[in-house]
Amino acid sequence: MKLLRERIGLKVFLSYLLIILIGGLVMILAAEIHAPVALGRHIARMQEIVGDDPALAADLLENFATALTEILLVAMGVSIAAAIAISIFTTRRITAPIESMKDASRSIASGEYQRRVEVRSEDELGSMARSFNRMAETLEQTEQRRLSLIGDLAHELRNPLASIKGTMEALVDGVMPIETDALIDVQREVNRLQRLVQDLEELSRAEAGQIQLEMKLVSPGELISEVVRRLQGQYDDKGVELKVDISATPAQISADPQRLTQVMLNLLGNALQYTPVGGEVYVDVEEKPGNLIVKVRDTGAGIPEHELDRIFERFYRVDKSRARPGGGTGVGLTIARHLVEAHSGRIVAESPGLGQGSTFTVFLPLSS
Numbered sequence: 001m002k003l004l005r006e007r008i009g010l011k012v013f014l015s016y017l018l019i020i021l022i023g024g025l026v027m028i029l030a031a032e033i034h035a036p037v038a039l040g041r042h043i044a045r046m047q048e049i050v051g052d053d054p055a056l057a058a059d060l061l062e063n064f065a066t067a068l069t070e071i072l073l074v075a076m077g078v079s080i081a082a083a084i085a086i087s088i089f090t091t092r093r094i095t096a097p098i099e100s101m102k103d104a105s106r107s108i109a110s111g112e113y114q115r116r117v118e119v120r121s122e123d124e125l126g127s128m129a130r131s132f133n134r135m136a137e138t139l140e141q142t143e144q145r146r147l148s149l150i151g152d153l154a155h156e157l158r159n160p161l162a163s164i165k166g167t168m169e170a171l172v173d174g175v176m177p178i179e180t181d182a183l184i185d186v187q188r189e190v191n192r193l194q195r196l197v198q199d200l201e202e203l204s205r206a207e208a209g210q211i212q213l214e215m216k217l218v219s220p221g222e223l224i225s226e227v228v229r230r231l232q233g234q235y236d237d238k239g240v241e242l243k244v245d246i247s248a249t250p251a252q253i254s255a256d257p258q259r260l261t262q263v264m265l266n267l268l269g270n271a272l273q274y275t276p277v278g279g280e281v282y283v284d285v286e287e288k289p290g291n292l293i294v295k296v297r298d299t300g301a302g303i304p305e306h307e308l309d310r311i312f313e314r315f316y317r318v319d320k321s322r323a324r325p326g327g328g329t330g331v332g333l334t335i336a337r338h339l340v341e342a343h344s345g346r347i348v349a350e351s352p353g354l355g356q357g358s359t360f361t362v363f364l365p366l367s368s
């Protein structure tokens, strides 16, 4: 019984055997019922021609029964042999891919994430192998993301920590006088670390797809005006002009106002950060069939063409030294892209090149 539970081949063979036995039984029953009647009719006709001979009739009946038994035995024997051969063949076809998936899953469990299985057919087993490979690929990507996140994080923490350590050592050794400037430097780096931690929390939620949108009917015009109002002071302080055109804005769209505000704060914050004194930033909104399009264009630092996609990757900065004074964490756009995609929208960056300004465009489906 244990063997039967453990061996798929035995199960397949027993199912064939059952079919053969049922087939044989039906044949025997059919022969028992129909053969004597048919033979009886035949013998009656023969007796009309050759005369009544009970011995001949009995002999005929006996020979017929023997022949029938022999035929049935040979047929059952050949069928059982065929059942054994077919069940071995079928079992191999079924178990080989299963065995290879079993091996591959063991390898993956021990950290060999690049293992895949061969897809040998188009049937259910083939589709199971394909699903298995997809799962392995996802696990491999997750592992790669985990490793690169650890690497990125170590890299991001190194600079502020080294700066804090250097200042603190100089203060403790008396090399540097304890003055407000030195303490402000330390405070700035600590603030930077704190912002990094907050951004990372947000990023990990976004990357895990755990952002819960609270969809409401929102007036995009009011939302943008509010973001502009919050940043206007900083624009004035730096001497960058902010021009807003929201005349073509639809009255209401369905969106999460808090998340959309976050995206706009990031885009307008970046535009301010990467636009020099005397520069300009334009915000305009238009409605195209099915989409609300928000454009944030600046006359600032610009982005080289080959880096336009990469700036949406976490911790990616076009010029590392450029981001330092402003203290950007390099994950703002990554989060913004996740937030826009959570609204079923998309965000793209365009720029004619370094020093020639950039345009960030957000497409939001109007039906969402």
Ligand code: ADP
Pocket (backbone or CB within 6 Å): 266, 270, 271, 274, 298, 300, 301, 302, 303, 311, 312, 316, 317, 318, 319, 323, 327, 328, 329, 330, 331, 332, 333, 334, 357, 358
């Ligand atoms: P950060 O905190 O560094 O600004 P982001 O994810 O918001 O991080 O942006 C990633 C990088 O994209 C920035 O470091 C910068 O190099 C580039 N970038 C973003 N916005 C602009 C812009 N308006 N003009 C030029 N470069 C930009």
